[in-house]
Every structure is written in structure tokens, then in C-alpha cells.
Amino acid sequence: QVRLVESGGGLVQAGGSLRLSCAASGRGFSILTMGWYRQAPGEQREMVAVVARDGSTNYSDSVRGRFTISRDNAKNTVYLQMNSLKPEDTAVYYCNLKTVPWSNFWGQGTQVTVSS
Numbered sequence: 001q002v003r004l005v006e007s008g009g010g011l012v013q014a015g016g017s018l019r020l021s022c023a024a025s026g027r028g029f030s031i032l033t034m035g036w037y038r039q040a041p042g043e044q045r046e047m048v049a050v051v052a053r054d055g056s057t058n059y060s061d062s063v064r065g066r067f068t069i070s071r072d073n074a075k076n077t078v079y080l081q082m083n084s085l086k087p088e089d090t091a092v093y094y095c096n097l098k099t100v101p102w103s104n105f106w107g108q109g110t111q112v113t114v115s116s
Contacts, residue, residue: 002026002105004095009110012085016114020080022095022107029099034071034078038091038112045094049080063089085114 008020020036035050035058049059049069057069068081078095095107 002029002097002099002103004097004105004107006093006095006107006110008080009093009112011113011115014085014087014114014116016085017081017083018085018112019082020093020095020110020112022078022097024076024078024097024105029101029103031073031076032098032100032102033096034098035069035096036078036080036093037096038089038093039109040091043091048093050096051078082112085112087114087116090114 003025004022006022012018031053033050033052036048037045038048039045047060048063049067051057051069051071066084071078090113092109093112094109097105
């Protein structure tokens with residue numbers, strides 16, 4: 001059984017910063033990718049940033065240059081440093097883990113609210 005525990009959401013003013021963390025625990029899996037998705041009210045869930053097993057990263061156009069994803073392999077933890085936050089970044093942020101053998105896991109979500 002794999003478990004994802006997220007932390008770090010909250011309320012911040014526009015232009016501010018937040019750092020999200022997601023720790024994966026469990027047995028019998030190898031990480032393929034870890035990443036962050038977000039879902040705003042009335043919108044579909046969208047990819048924010050993903051880091052692969054080889055360390056390669058992928059960002060959505062809307063956050064590239066402002067957000068940085070990183071991973072601590074020893075701790076099975078992924079981080080999302082969010083700088084220059086905008087009100088349109090307001091959403092529930094979900095940690096995602098894809099594993100080998102293939103499985104897809106989601107965290108419980110953490111609210112990020114950016115006030116103008």
C-alpha cells in the first residue's frame with residue numbers, strides 16, 4: 001500500500017511564495033514519476049510540474065520560470081517551490097505518483113490560495 005502525505009499549502013498574497021512537500025511511503029514499488037497537479041473550482045485537473053526517475057522535469061507553460069520541482073530520492077519526497085504567485089494559481093494542489101509496476105496514486109490535496 002502506497003501513501004502520499006502532502007503539506008505546505010496555505011494563504012499568501014500575490015507575489016509571495018509557498019513550498020509544497022509530498023512524501024511517499026510504502027513497499028514494493030519503484031518511482032517512475034512524481035509530480036503536482038492542480039484543480040481550480042469548475043476547472044479540470046491540470047499538470048503543474050513533474051519530475052521523472054532520471055531527474056528530468058516538465059512544467060506547464062503557466063508556471064514555468066516561477067515554480068521549481070525537486071525530489072529527494074532518499075526520502076521519496078517531492079517538493080514544489082512556488083514563487084511569484086498569482087491569484088490564478090489558486091487551486092487545490094494534488095501530489096501524484098506513478099510507479100513501476102504501473103500504478104497511479106494521488107494525495108489528498110492541499111489548498112493554495114493567492115490573494116490579490
